[in-house]
Amino acid sequence: MSQQHHHSAHEHHHHADDSHGPDEGLSQILDLDAEILEASLSAVHADIAALIDGPVRRILDLGAGTGTGTFGLLHHFADAHAVAVDGSSDMLEHLRRQAEGLGLADRTTTVHADLDEGVPELDLVDLAWASGSLHHLADPDRTLAQVAAAIRPGGLLAVVELTGHPRFLADDAPGAAAEAKAHELLAVDRTVDMPAMGSDWGARLARAGLVVELDRPIVVDLAPPLPDVAGAYAFAILTRIRGAVVERLGADLDDLDDLDRLLDGGPSDVRHRSDLHVRTQRQLLIARRPASR
Numbered sequence: 457m458s459q460q461h462h463h464s465a466h467e468h469h470h471h472a473d474d475s476h477g478p479d480e481g482l483s484q485i486l487d488l489d490a491e492i493l494e495a496s497l498s499a500v501h502a503d504i505a506a507l508i509d510g511p512v513r514r515i516l517d518l519g520a521g522t523g524t525g526t527f528g529l530l531h532h533f534a535d536a537h538a539v540a541v542d543g544s545s546d547m548l549e550h551l552r553r554q555a556e557g558l559g560l561a562d563r564t565t566t567v568h569a570d571l572d573e574g575v576p577e578l579d580l581v582d583l584a585w586a587s588g589s590l591h592h593l594a595d596p597d598r599t600l601a602q603v604a605a606a607i608r609p610g611g612l613l614a615v616v617e618l619t620g621h622p623r624f625l626a627d628d629a630p631g632a633a634a635e636a637k638a639h640e641l642l643a644v645d646r647t648v649d650m651p652a653m654g655s656d657w658g659a660r661l662a663r664a665g666l667v668v669e670l671d672r673p674i675v676v677d678l679a680p681p682l683p684d685v686a687g688a689y690a691f692a693i694l695t696r697i698r699g700a701v702v703e704r705l706g707a708d709l710d711d712l713d714d715l716d717r718l719l720d721g722g723p724s725d726v727r728h729r730s731d732l733h734v735r736t737q738r739q740l741l742i743a744r745r746p747a748s749r
């Protein structure tokens with residue numbers, strides 16, 4: 457860690473318990489995700505630009521992770537400053553390093569805070585962004601009400617939520633059954649651990665007093681031949697899925713053998729295959745805080 461990071465990006469401490477701990481696997485996935493989703497996210501930025509009234513000067517990124525949302529929005533909205541909030545100091549550290557590398561450190565402020573304890577009090581923002589973070593929250597409705605209050609009247613909230621985990625193998629490809637089985641197990645796990653995942657975000661935004669103006673899927677469906685980043689992405693995601701399935705569900709060993717062949721460096725390893733697809737789907741919602749009457 458160099459001194460520079462501290463000089464050019466500021467960190468404010470709120471009461472964050474940092475229970476997330478270091479998670480190299482997740483930061484790697486989030487960075488690869490940024491590459492895989494680049495074109496889709498540009499289209500999302502264009503959707504926001506088409507809906508926003510007035511300039512975008514202040515952006516709030518909720519559960520910012522490694523900064524994919526923050527940096528994409530700062531590139532699109534050239535006059536904006538972003539406040540990136542996350543409960544993990546490791547994520548914020550990673551985000552600040554990236555901000556330095558991109559020359560965006562002086563347009564980025566990081567705030568270490570647990571959103572379950574409240575949205576940090578800041579000046580009103582023109583645009584709030586929450587990608588892949590709301591389903592982690594203990595009470596998304598409570599947080600959304602606070603987020604709505606943090607947006608200027610007429611300003612926007614953009615939400616991106618996963619509707620499933622990325623898939624990589626065609627139905628008849630070697631290992632496809634193991635991938636499918638792992639996803640089945642994961643789906644059970646998800647409903648236990650993160651009940652808000654896959655919920656009706658439109659209804660939740662409306663309950664927070666926001667008016668949904670756009671609700672559409674973001675569909676990524678990449679077919680071979682794909683660049684190496686697809687293999688790295690598949691490897692990172694499947695490794696994480698394997699971890700979840702093994703630790704929490706005690707999956708049966710035959711299924712694991714097949715799954716392991718996708719990760720073992722051999723001929724079926726997803727990093728060395730030419731038949732990989734990348735299929736992932738998210739939901740995008742853009743909602744407005746009504747202008748005061």
Ligand SMILES: C[S@@+](CC[C@H](N)C(=O)[O-])C[C@H]1O[C@@H](n2cnc3c(N)ncnc32)[C@H](O)[C@@H]1O
Binds near residue numbers: 486587
């Ligand atoms: C799946 S990542 C998404 C990161 C980023 N928004 C993106 O789209 O790449 C979810 C992020 O939310 C953060 N997070 C989860 N629960 C949180 C909470 N209660 N308070 C603050 N951040 C939280 C995690 O630390 C993680 O960085």
